[in-house]
Amino acid sequence: MRNFLNLIYAFIVLIIGLYLISAIAEALKILNFGYIFVGLFVVFALLVLLKEVLD
Amino acid sequence: MIEHDPLSDLIKNPNDDQKNTPNLEKEDISIDYFFNLFVAFFFFTASLVLALIFSILIQTHPELALIFYALVLFGFVGYYILGILLFAHILSKTSKKVRVFYKYHKKIVEYGLGTFGLVGFGFLSFVYIGRDVALVFFGGLLAIGVKEFYKWLEKRNK
Numbered sequence: 001m002r003n004f005l006n007l008i009y010a011f012i013v014l015i016i017g018l019y020l021i022s023a024i025a026e027a028l029k030i031l032n033f034g035y036i037f038v039g040l041f042v043v044f045a046l047l048v049l050l051k052e053v054l055d
Numbered sequence: 056m057i058e059h060d061p062l063s064d065l066i067k068n069p070n071d072d073q074k075n076t077p078n079l080e081k082e083d084i085s086i087d088y089f090f091n092l093f094v095a096f097f098f099f100t101a102s103l104v105l106a107l108i109f110s111i112l113i114q115t116h117p118e119l120a121l122i123f124y125a126l127v128l129f130g131f132v133g134y135y136i137l138g139i140l141l142f143a144h145i146l147s148k149t150s151k152k153v154r155v156f157y158k159y160h161k162k163i164v165e166y167g168l169g170t171f172g173l174v175g176f177g178f179l180s181f182v183y184i185g186r187d188v189a190l191v192f193f194g195g196l197l198a199i200g201v202k203e204f205y206k207w208l209e210k211r212n213k
Binding site for chain 2: 002003006007009010013014017018021025028029030031032033035036037038039040042043044047
């Protein structure tokens with residue numbers, strides 16, 4: 001249950017972060033917002049890979 | 056009248072140990088917990104300040120900005136290699152204090168390199184490659200932030 005709550009909290013932080021960056025991107029007139037997901041998935045994939053290798 | 060037995064002072068009461076250890080562990084955990092938060096916060100703000108200096112420099116003196124960024128990045132890498140390979144690793148086997156330093160040293164460099172590297176490359180691509188590409192690095196920064204937040208939540212629940 002606690003793990004599930006932690007995941008929800010982390011997800012909320014992720015959404016808030018995405019919103020903040022999208023607001024900044026809009027202010028800077030960056031049109032292609034999709035690039036942010038490339039970075040997100042690359043880092044998450046690296047973290048999972050590193051954990052697999054190190055464990 | 057009951058006489059005080061000096062031997063009783065020397066013989067340890069097993070209950071004393073049980074009473075003392077949990078308190079000590081609690082203290083250690085709280086120090087560890089606040090120190091980690093402090094380190095994370097300090098290095099995150101420090102890397103942001105460095106990135107800001109870098110972003111101002113890149114507009115006024117682009118060549119100086121690149122040298123500045125390379126110096127800081129290689130400084131981090133050099134500190135990491137020197138600290139871990141030469142000093143901390145050899146000494147970590149001997150004293151407890153150094154072992155603790157080694158543990159935090161690794162964290163300091165990981166936070167420093169992670170945040171400063173991503174913020175710096177974000178600014179670099181913002182200026183030289185394209186505004187859209189900078190988002191890739193800021194997305195990576197957000198991913199690290201979320202991961203650290205999740206780790207912090209897990210620690211808090213233990």
